[in-house]
Amino acid sequence: MSTAFGGVRFAVTKASKAKTGTKTAAKKPAAKKPAAKKPAKKTAAKKPAAKKKTATAKKGTAKKKAVKKKPVKKKKKAVKKPVKKPKKKVVLTPEQKKRKEIKELREKALDVPKIPPASGWTAFTTEKKSISPELSKEWAALPVEEKQKYIDKASAMRAAKIKAYEKWVASTSPAAIMEANKARARLKRLGKSKAASISDPRQPKRPVAARVLHMMDQYKSGRTFENPDGTKMSVIDILKTCNAEYLALPTQEKEKFEERHKANLEKYHKTRAKFYAEDGKAHA
Numbered sequence: 001m002s003t004a005f006g007g008v009r010f011a012v013t014k015a016s017k018a019k020t021g022t023k024t025a026a027k028k029p030a031a032k033k034p035a036a037k038k039p040a041k042k043t044a045a046k047k048p049a050a051k052k053k054t055a056t057a058k059k060g061t062a063k064k065k066a067v068k069k070k071p072v073k074k075k076k077k078a079v080k081k082p083v084k085k086p087k088k089k090v091v092l093t094p095e096q097k098k099r100k101e102i103k104e105l106r107e108k109a110l111d112v113p114k115i116p117p118a119s120g121w122t123a124f125t126t127e128k129k130s131i132s133p134e135l136s137k138e139w140a141a142l143p144v145e146e147k148q149k150y151i152d153k154a155s156a157m158r159a160a161k162i163k164a165y166e167k168w169v170a171s172t173s174p175a176a177i178m179e180a181n182k183a184r185a186r187l188k189r190l191g192k193s194k195a196a197s198i199s200d201p202r203q204p205k206r207p208v209a210a211r212v213l214h215m216m217d218q219y220k221s222g223r224t225f226e227n228p229d230g231t232k233m234s235v236i237d238i239l240k241t242c243n244a245e246y247l248a249l250p251t252q253e254k255e256k257f258e259e260r261h262k263a264n265l266e267k268y269h270k271t272r273a274k275f276y277a278e279d280g281k282a283h284a
Contacts, residue, residue: 102192108183110176112198113165118158120150126157174202174279204271207264210257214249215242 092100116122124139125131127150139147169177177200187193208216215238225233225241233241246254 098190102187102190105183105187105190106193108179109187109193109195110172110180110198112195113161113168115161115165116154116158118151118155120147120154123150123154123157169198169200174200175276178203178276202275204268204275207261207268210254210261211243211246213257213260214246215239218242 116126121139124142125135128135177198181197184193184195184197187195225238227233227237246257
């Protein structure tokens, strides 16, 4: 291939074309890669701005400051208590111990309403409010009808006292009466009282001894206790006779009465324990 330039032809080769092409061809700019986006910086969360104290708040604080503080009370000095010296143990003599025991027993024995005898003389002296030899002569000189009036009066007084006694027993704890009877028995042994034991029908009765069971069987059998001359035996003689007969019994016969006594005693203890347990609950 040839080209004319100023009337002169030049042969243009492929190589020259290539060269010229390379010179003449405008170089295209290389396509820029999109720049990698940098991670956005975390912005620190802004703290809400502290509210300005208002004028009223300032006034409030000013008032608080103005409040007067209460005066601090001074602590009182602890007064030391005087140390008590231990009391010396009082050693009682035997006589002092006995007097103390008697005093305590009399307190436990209780004061019981007294039951006067149904005696005309008692009613007569109660009415006159005195006892003297002259009064006894006056009583002896009274007609039988007058004496009978005093006897009837004494019977009425006794009946009233018995009711008062029964009322007192019913209003008193059986346990207290039991303790009173123990105290009365002890005072009798010491020779300081002749008071009889308090009769309480509520108390369980202790069973009689084996020899008494033998005597009771004799009565139940219809036996009449008579002297050799045919007269009736006294109570003391009956007791002596039965006791001697019991001791003369064979061992096997005695054991029967002993077994009966033991069975009655076991029953008594169970009844007594139950009775006082119920009494304790009632008076708790």
